[in-house]
Amino acid sequence: MKRSGPDARAISTGATDDPAAGLVTTGDRMQRYAELVVRVGANVQPGQDVVVNGLVEHVEIVRAVVRAAYRAGAQHVVVNYGDLHLRRAAIELGPESEIGWSAPYLLDWIRRWPDENPAVIALAGNPDPELLSDLDPSLVGRADPREIRAAYLESVSGRHVNWTIAAAPNSGWATQVFGEPDVEQLWDAVATATRLDADDPVAAWREHTEGLQARADALNVRAFDAIRFIGPGTELEVGLLAVVPWRCATLETRGGITHVPNLPTEEVFVSPDWRRAEGTVRSTYPLVAAGRKIDGLEVRLEAGKIVDVRADSGAEVIQVQLATDDQAPYLGEVALVDGSSPVKQTGLVFSDTLFDENATCHVAYGGAYAEAVEGGVIEGVNVSNVHTDFMVGGPEVDVDAVTRSGTVVPLLRNDVWQLGE
Amino acid sequence: MKRSGPDARAISTGATDDPAAGLVTTGDRMQRYAELVVRVGANVQPGQDVVVNGLVEHVEIVRAVVRAAYRAGAQHVVVNYGDLHLRRAAIELGPESEIGWSAPYLLDWIRRWPDENPAVIALAGNPDPELLSDLDPSLVGRADPREIRAAYLESVSGRHVNWTIAAAPNSGWATQVFGEPDVEQLWDAVATATRLDADDPVAAWREHTEGLQARADALNVRAFDAIRFIGPGTELEVGLLAVVPWRCATLETRGGITHVPNLPTEEVFVSPDWRRAEGTVRSTYPLVAAGRKIDGLEVRLEAGKIVDVRADSGAEVIQVQLATDDQAPYLGEVALVDGSSPVKQTGLVFSDTLFDENATCHVAYGGAYAEAVEGGVIEGVNVSNVHTDFMVGGPEVDVDAVTRSGTVVPLLRNDVWQLGE
Numbered sequence: 001m002k003r004s005g006p007d008a009r010a011i012s013t014g015a016t017d018d019p020a021a022g023l024v025t026t027g028d029r030m031q032r033y034a035e036l037v038v039r040v041g042a043n044v045q046p047g048q049d050v051v052v053n054g055l056v057e058h059v060e061i062v063r064a065v066v067r068a069a070y071r072a073g074a075q076h077v078v079v080n081y082g083d084l085h086l087r088r089a090a091i092e093l094g095p096e097s098e099i100g101w102s103a104p105y106l107l108d109w110i111r112r113w114p115d116e117n118p119a120v121i122a123l124a125g126n127p128d129p130e131l132l133s134d135l136d137p138s139l140v141g142r143a144d145p146r147e148i149r150a151a152y153l154e155s156v157s158g159r160h161v162n163w164t165i166a167a168a169p170n171s172g173w174a175t176q177v178f179g180e181p182d183v184e185q186l187w188d189a190v191a192t193a194t195r196l197d198a199d200d201p202v203a204a205w206r207e208h209t210e211g212l213q214a215r216a217d218a219l220n221v222r223a224f225d226a227i228r229f230i231g232p233g234t235e236l237e238v239g240l241l242a243v244v245p246w247r248c249a250t251l252e253t254r255g256g257i258t259h260v261p262n263l264p265t266e267e268v269f270v271s272p273d274w275r276r277a278e279g280t281v282r283s284t285y286p287l288v289a290a291g292r293k294i295d296g297l298e299v300r301l302e303a304g305k306i307v308d309v310r311a312d313s314g315a316e317v318i319q320v321q322l323a324t325d326d327q328a329p330y331l332g333e334v335a336l337v338d339g340s341s342p343v344k345q346t347g348l349v350f351s352d353t354l355f356d357e358n359a360t361c362h363v364a365y366g367g368a369y370a371e372a373v374e375g376g377v378i379e380g381v382n383v384s385n386v387h388t389d390f391m392v393g394g395p396e397v398d399v400d401a402v403t404r405s406g407t408v409v410p411l412l413r414n415d416v417w418q419l420g421e
Numbered sequence: 422m423k424r425s426g427p428d429a430r431a432i433s434t435g436a437t438d439d440p441a442a443g444l445v446t447t448g449d450r451m452q453r454y455a456e457l458v459v460r461v462g463a464n465v466q467p468g469q470d471v472v473v474n475g476l477v478e479h480v481e482i483v484r485a486v487v488r489a490a491y492r493a494g495a496q497h498v499v500v501n502y503g504d505l506h507l508r509r510a511a512i513e514l515g516p517e518s519e520i521g522w523s524a525p526y527l528l529d530w531i532r533r534w535p536d537e538n539p540a541v542i543a544l545a546g547n548p549d550p551e552l553l554s555d556l557d558p559s560l561v562g563r564a565d566p567r568e569i570r571a572a573y574l575e576s577v578s579g580r581h582v583n584w585t586i587a588a589a590p591n592s593g594w595a596t597q598v599f600g601e602p603d604v605e606q607l608w609d610a611v612a613t614a615t616r617l618d619a620d621d622p623v624a625a626w627r628e629h630t631e632g633l634q635a636r637a638d639a640l641n642v643r644a645f646d647a648i649r650f651i652g653p654g655t656e657l658e659v660g661l662l663a664v665v666p667w668r669c670a671t672l673e674t675r676g677g678i679t680h681v682p683n684l685p686t687e688e689v690f691v692s693p694d695w696r697r698a699e700g701t702v703r704s705t706y707p708l709v710a711a712g713r714k715i716d717g718l719e720v721r722l723e724a725g726k727i728v729d730v731r732a733d734s735g736a737e738v739i740q741v742q743l744a745t746d747d748q749a750p751y752l753g754e755v756a757l758v759d760g761s762s763p764v765k766q767t768g769l770v771f772s773d774t775l776f777d778e779n780a781t782c783h784v785a786y787g788g789a790y791a792e793a794v795e796g797g798v799i800e801g802v803n804v805s806n807v808h809t810d811f812m813v814g815g816p817e818v819d820v821d822a823v824t825r826s827g828t829v830v831p832l833l834r835n836d837v838w839q840l841g842e
Binding site for chain 2: 056067070071079081083085086089090092093094095098101104106108112
């Protein structure tokens with residue numbers, strides 16, 4: 001695909017010729033954050049319809065985002081409030097045959113997004129990652145509405161929607177991070193991680209995405225054949241595909257809207273060759289996936305496939321995810337993040353993948369983002385309805401690249417980026 | 422229509438042969454209340470799909486209702502969380518041409534309800550009736566999604582869904598009632614009003630609905646020709662139709678599910694002749710309608726039509742409602758409530774129509790409930806997409822019935838019911 005660098009539209013209002021116009025840099029933090037999400041993240045266009053997906057615990061930020069979306073010129077803003085307690089009720093008390101059911105009225109609608117091309121804003125920040133931990137893991141692992149997820153991924157992978165995922169600080173999440181519901185402190189960390197407190201967030205984001213693009217370009221010039229992670233409990237080599245480039249930060253829809261799909265984003269990432277991964281890897285952060293917190297995850301891969309899963313807690317839900325479809329146990333992403341990441345520099349474990357995956361290197365099992373490849377999916381790029389990132393980097397984990405001739409090139413040592421541009 | 426009295430299914434689980442089985446009478450109040458809403462109110466059937474409409478401020482009760490619905494055997498429970506702040510944002514910041522827009526994906530779904538026949542549970546209890554009070558009344562009055570409302574009323578009037586409206590105490594509403602966010606005190610009042618604290622709520626509801634039915638029967642035997650309200654600022658006569666009966670408390674779907682559409686419900690009501698209403702009427706309670714609080718409402722009717730509206734505040738939103746369609750300014754309901762109502766006996770003004778209309782007599786402008794008439798709408802029964810009740814009764818308001826021969830029969834004096842059974 002076209003590897004568009006950041007341009008004025010991606011980091012401005014999309015509504016004027018002045019890149020900085022419309023981004024509120026005064027006023028309260030919630031409002032400035034909402035503007036960042038709408039105008040830099042999703043890059044909502046005048047006259048566009050906007051979908052906001054958040055939890056009931058995200059209500060204040062949802063309201064701020066909706067107002068920012070109308071200010072950006074949205075025609076209609078539709079909010080879908082989710083509630084993890086309803087998922088718990090369905091698992092615990094509903095008919096087992098219906099777990100993972102997708103409501104047809106929502107499914108039909110999401111399946112129309114490739115024609116309707118809304119902007120899609122999703123809010124992360126789980127208020128209670130342990131909410132489902134006492135339920136049968138085999139049921140919890142099936143509770144994600146599979147058809148809705150597939151339809152959603154089709155719009156995302158097909159570049160039909162300008163989408164972003166951003167954080168919604170809330171007291172439950174703050175308690176996970178700090179041991180107490182200190183939402184203000186979490187807001188401070190989120191503001192740091194998203195460069196919200198920069199004197200000029202627009203300029204900061206332009207500079208940041210240019211830097212990540214330079215890193216991706218440097219990797220692409222070398223055309224490496226594999227990536228190696230070596231550290232405590234980790235010795236993993238993942239093969240790369242010659243035709244698949246490293247990417248970063250910004251995406252562009254078929255209609256030409258550039259957007260930043262994750263706020264924060266600190267990674268350069270690639271869709272690896274799903275047939276080539278060997279070794280073991282130990283997760284360096286706790287993982288929240290499928291409504292469970294998984295501590296001490298370790299997996300072993302043979303010929304690309306995850307063949308063994310161990311964890312101090314929650315391994316069962318990973319097993320259920322891996323059984324979702326045939327390609328779920330293969331890798332769909334390798335991503336590199338160095339220690340200069342402001343997420344890393346907060347010194348926090350967020351227990352939220354959006355943040356923790358931007359603090360350090362990570363890999364994902366399940367499907368690759370198909371938009372990473374010009375002209376659609378090609379051989380060796382994994383296709384699955386699952387996509388779960390887990391963190392594998394840190395100062396003790398050396399990351400190397402291997403050239404086609406077998407030369408080993410250091411990429412990260414002690415969390416410091418080694419490759420010149 | 423069949424005027425079904427209360428039967429075992431209406432006031433029990435619908436799931437067993439034992440009328441009292443399944444209604445939790447121990448456990449916390451929230452859970453008992455949710456069971457009452459699900460099993461007495463909507464009378465959810467095993468295997469049925471259930472729709473719950475609530476505001477984000479109703480989240481705790483929504484969760485309890487969802488759990489109760491699954492316990493009653495629901496197959497799927499779908500929750501639509503609404504948020505009045507999103508309506509405010511759309512009015513204030515969105516394109517004016519789109520105010521009142523109905524999201525097509527929701528509209529299409531609700532239009533399928535006549536075939537899908539879900540149970541529908543709506544939660545009332547406005548956390549902030551003044552939220553829209555500083556906005557342009559002509560925009561506020563248009564902000565209700567017209568097509569969704571029409572589709573919803575079609576399912577209700579067509580007896581396609583077993584529905585109920587119940588209260589969701591919340592701190593904003595409590596502040597309206599008590600001047601402080603005393604939610605526990607509001608729960609006490611709601612429990613009193615809904616007979617939740619009766620030793621046997623099932624028996625209490627059976628007895629109550631039988632009493633209301635006896636009152637409706639007594640009115641129907643007399644075949645009155647008109648109703649008169651006479652009190653301070655009020656002198657109103659409303660004509661009745663010979664073929665339209667007084668009704669109460671319970672409804673029955675085409676599929677034979679008996680349900681209690683309002684919790685609480687203390688009224689006997691009738692769809693009057695929209696062509697025959699003359700005089701003036703002063704509202705005896707504040708009214709919350711179309712997102713506004715209306716104080717001191719007074720209307721004048723000529724030849725059935727509201728021709729003049731005055732209020733200390735909020736008259737403009739009433740004017741906008743009355744302009745919605747040609748039949749909106751005509752009456753669609755006359756309802757009688759005496760002072761023995763437990764809602765009345767709380768001594769509170771709830772500033773919520775669901776409660777205040779069950780404390781005293783009321784009339785509604787706009788459409789009648791078409792299910793009040795066997796075989797569909799007949800001449801003289803009003804049809805409109807508007808239905809707004811306002812309270813007109815109280816100890817100072819005498820209510821009389823007028824026979825076809827002109828004899829005046831007292832119905833209410835000093836809030837005491839006068840008609841023998």
